[in-house]
Amino acid sequence: MGGTFDPIHHGHLVAASEVQSWFDLDEVVFVPTGRPWQKADREVSPAEHRYLMTVIATAANPRFEVSRVDIDRDGLTYTIDTLRELAAAMPDADLYFITGADAMAAILTWRDHDELFELAHFVGCTRPGHEMDEQTLAGLPAERITLVEIPALAISSTDCRGRVASGEPVWYLVPDGVVQYIAKHRLYSASDSEDPS
Numbered sequence: 001m002g003g004t005f006d007p008i009h010h011g012h013l014v015a016a017s018e019v020q021s022w023f024d025l026d027e028v029v030f031v032p033t034g035r036p037w038q039k040a041d042r043e044v045s046p047a048e049h050r051y052l053m054t055v056i057a058t059a060a061n062p063r064f065e066v067s068r069v070d071i072d073r074d075g076l077t078y079t080i081d082t083l084r085e086l087a088a089a090m091p092d093a094d095l096y097f098i099t100g101a102d103a104m105a106a107i108l109t110w111r112d113h114d115e116l117f118e119l120a121h122f123v124g125c126t127r128p129g130h131e132m133d134e135q136t137l138a139g140l141p142a143e144r145i146t147l148v149e150i151p152a153l154a155i156s157s158t159d160c161r162g163r164v165a166s167g168e169p170v171w172y173l174v175p176d177g178v179v180q181y182i183a184k185h186r187l188y189s190a191s192d193s194e195d196p197s
Ligand SMILES: Nc1ncnc2c1ncn2[C@@H]1O[C@H](COP(=O)(O)OP(=O)(O)OP(=O)(O)O)[C@@H](O)[C@H]1O
Pocket: 002, 003, 004, 005, 006, 010, 011, 012, 015, 098, 099, 100, 101, 102, 103, 104, 125, 126, 127, 128, 153, 154, 155, 156, 157, 158, 159
């Protein structure tokens, strides 16, 4: 599952858990983005903070892992590079790439989108407020995508950041350890946060 995870929240974790169970996957690898090119118009927290929050959030689940492939690669982050690297590292694995409905709807804007479907099966999870339209679905290779309905959690990282900035709680929207990490490193608040790199 790729994501900016700024911060990781329970919407991500429920999606990963549901898809793991649905396909009986051996493991779900969370891959925090390095430099997400479609978010270049906004400030994204340093990759090490996003990576560490993802490690904290996933630590208790034996089927969850976190990969550094995207944050350790120079330049902008493209899923085609992520999948090529993971496929080379795990040549016998059947790869599934987990996204939410919003990301899935935009997949035809991704770099080398035709080759993406050769490298992995794509799983689009339902997400409140984001519908997959028929026209987009018709343009995707039906045998390489599955839409999965998951329990609806109207949580977004944008909302979590906004809540922290305005002093509202993010308890129970993100894992407890992530609440504490955000407070310890003063992320998303008006005061300067630390740069861990
Ligand atoms: N609540 C949710 N339910 C289902 N899928 C989700 C949910 N939140 C995020 N996702 C999916 O998880 C992946 C990574 O999402 P991302 O890290 O960009 O989080 P986000 O909440 O969408 O962030 P932001 O609000 O900053 O854009 C994307 O494929 C996205 O569609």
